[in-house]
Amino acid sequence: MADTAQLTLTGRQRTAEGEETVTQTSLQAEYYERENGFYLLYQEPLDGNGSMTAGSMKLKGSVLEITKRGAVRTRMVFEAGCEYLTDYATPYGCLRMGLRTERMDCQRQGSTWQLRTEYSLTSQGEPFSFCVMEIEICPSLLRKQF
Numbered sequence: 001m002a003d004t005a006q007l008t009l010t011g012r013q014r015t016a017e018g019e020e021t022v023t024q025t026s027l028q029a030e031y032y033e034r035e036n037g038f039y040l041l042y043q044e045p046l047d048g049n050g051s052m053t054a055g056s057m058k059l060k061g062s063v064l065e066i067t068k069r070g071a072v073r074t075r076m077v078f079e080a081g082c083e084y085l086t087d088y089a090t091p092y093g094c095l096r097m098g099l100r101t102e103r104m105d106c107q108r109q110g111s112t113w114q115l116r117t118e119y120s121l122t123s124q125g126e127p128f129s130f131c132v133m134e135i136e137i138c139p140s141l142l143r144k145q146f
Contacts, residue, residue: 003139005031007042007057010134016127029057031139036061038113040137046071057135064104064115078117080104098122113137 007029014020029042037059043052053070064078073089076099083100103118115135121128 002030002032002041005029005040005137005139007040008134008136008138012132014130016129029137031137033139034060038137044068059106059113059115062104062106064106064117078104078119095123097128098125111139 005028006026008024008026010022010024012020012022025044027042027044029040032039038057040055040057042055042057044055045051046053051071053068053072055069056067058065062079066074066076066078068074071091074086076086077084078099078101080101080103083098086097086099088095088097099119099121101117101119103116105116107114113136115133117133117135118131119133120130
């Protein structure tokens, strides 16, 4: 049985040239809590064109994993001090990127989770962007029946 949760994702991305972009998405998710963390399942809209991507997020211990399936496909692993390679596949092509997590903070207050991840992206060994992702998860008090 899953709970519902309000998931808010705020992303800040600064390119190697210094250009900065901020995005924020707020959506409903299915929330499952486990011993050392949580799992989320959600549908994320893409660029206002009506397409949706199925997303999942898993926090286990100090490792955060985000997977997207649909028009955009990727699997990103965030672990402080570690670098992982990932493919970011879009309808326009696939980009192989290095994702190095510089810092990850995770706090829980009551049933609300707050995560902040600072990471850098490289493409073909060259710096691509520096990113900050803030995640807030607020489970609702009502259980969703499946």
